Amino acid sequence: MQQVVFGLIGAGGIAQSQHLPNLTRAPHVTLKSVCDVRPDALQQAQRQYAIPHATTDYRSLLSDPEIQAVVVATREDMQASLTIEALQAGKHVYVEKPLASTSDECAAVVAAQKETGRFVAVGFNRRFAPAYRKAKEIVAAEGGPWNIHYRLSDDYWRWGKSYPPRVRVIHEVCHIFDLLRWLTGSEAASVYCVESRPDDEIITLKFRSGCVASIMSSGYATMDLPKERLEVITEKGAVTVEDFVELRTFGFAHREPVLRFAGHTHPDREFTHKYLFEAEGAAALFALRRMGWALRNEAEAADALSGEPAPDAQEMRRYLNQTGPLWNYMVNKGWLPALDHFAERILTNEKPENAAAEDGLRASVLCHAAIRSRDNNEVVSLNGFDG
Ligand SMILES: NC(=O)c1ccc[n+]([C@@H]2O[C@H](COP(=O)([O-])OP(=O)(O)OC[C@H]3O[C@@H](n4cnc5c(N)ncnc54)[C@H](O)[C@@H]3O)[C@@H](O)[C@H]2O)c1
Structure with missing residues (x-):
């Protein structure tokens, strides 16, 4: 080859x-x-x-x-x-x-x-996640998307400390702006963003196709909660995807109600989750995340008790940081x-x-429009933007 x-x-x-x-x-x-x-x-x-x-x-x-x-x-x-x-x-x-x-x-x-x-x-x-390629295919065949909700939530309060506050929209939500443009095959006509606290935001978009979308972006979640969820209302039914591992269809008698997708692996790390997600879908993901979250809590509690990295938390830390799956990268995105x-x-x-350079530009325009909307409390119209 x-x-x-x-x-x-x-x-x-x-x-x-x-x-x-x-x-x-x-x-x-x-x-x-x-x-x-x-x-x-x-x-x-x-x-x-x-x-x-x-x-x-x-x-x-x-x-x-x-x-x-x-x-x-x-x-x-x-x-x-x-x-x-x-x-x-x-x-x-x-x-x-x-x-x-x-x-x-x-x-x-x-x-x-x-x-x-x-x-x-x-x-x-x-755009290349197997679950999203399948979702796009089903949605397109069932009358296209009319209403989309996307939740993107994680423990950014832990890992995002190197970024200044209120820019999560630029380096995280940009992914979802691109995904929505790709799923709808349309450009956003307007955007409105509100925050409850820095990096905890809701963004609503109206697309030229007529589709509306909301993005819940929260940097205050926990690893116990799977990071991403997509819900699409089509002409008369719905498609949901739980964190890239489980796609469900609703209202389509001729379609499989549940499709499951294998996990993503790193060559050096434990890999059984790949097969668990393929066989059990979201149930396996929920269980694995709960286990990781509980182990981390136990390790942190043991450290707090001894005032330094506790020897009896060593096994948990080794599993979490060196042996187990790469937690943020175990689903196939x-x-x-x-x-x-x-x-x-x-x-x-x-x-x-x-996504081409133009798509990078369009995502950037949406990020900055969302920030402008949030900071000025106004709906930002994008109708004039033709890239
Ligand atoms: N697609 C995804 O799922 C995904 C996930 C995480 C990060 N990212 C993106 O990837 C990019 C990198 O993120 P990261 O977390 O790996 O950052 P990082 O800071 O961990 O890594 C950046 C690396 O670039 C090196 N570097 C900086 N200037 C350089 C130069 N002039 N020449 C050579 N090396 C140089 C740094 O030394 C560092 O090792 C960011 O834009 C981030 O948003 C994408």
């Missing part, structure tokens, strides 16, 4: 949990080089994944003529400029979301993509198929189905 030669810029959190293992197992990909400004992360990645070349200088990676495509996974402050440099060096680019912090930077990537004619994929991987599809389309020179 033909393979595209990739380089990876940024070997941090998402690279370790997704891009490094996926770049080394996707059928249409071979990973030649990795770059990070942190030598420790770099060496660890190179050793663990047997990558032929490693560098702290991204320009040296971009100047390698053998490298055809790069994954950019630094952070939103640099991703646009790195993408533009990579495009100008003749590379195709898979860049993590959000494409940039500002819409102007996104527009510059759109311009560079057009100028160079290379492909850009933005890491809105949910489409990371691997999104990357492999991109590589395959580079080989055939056909436009990929991934």
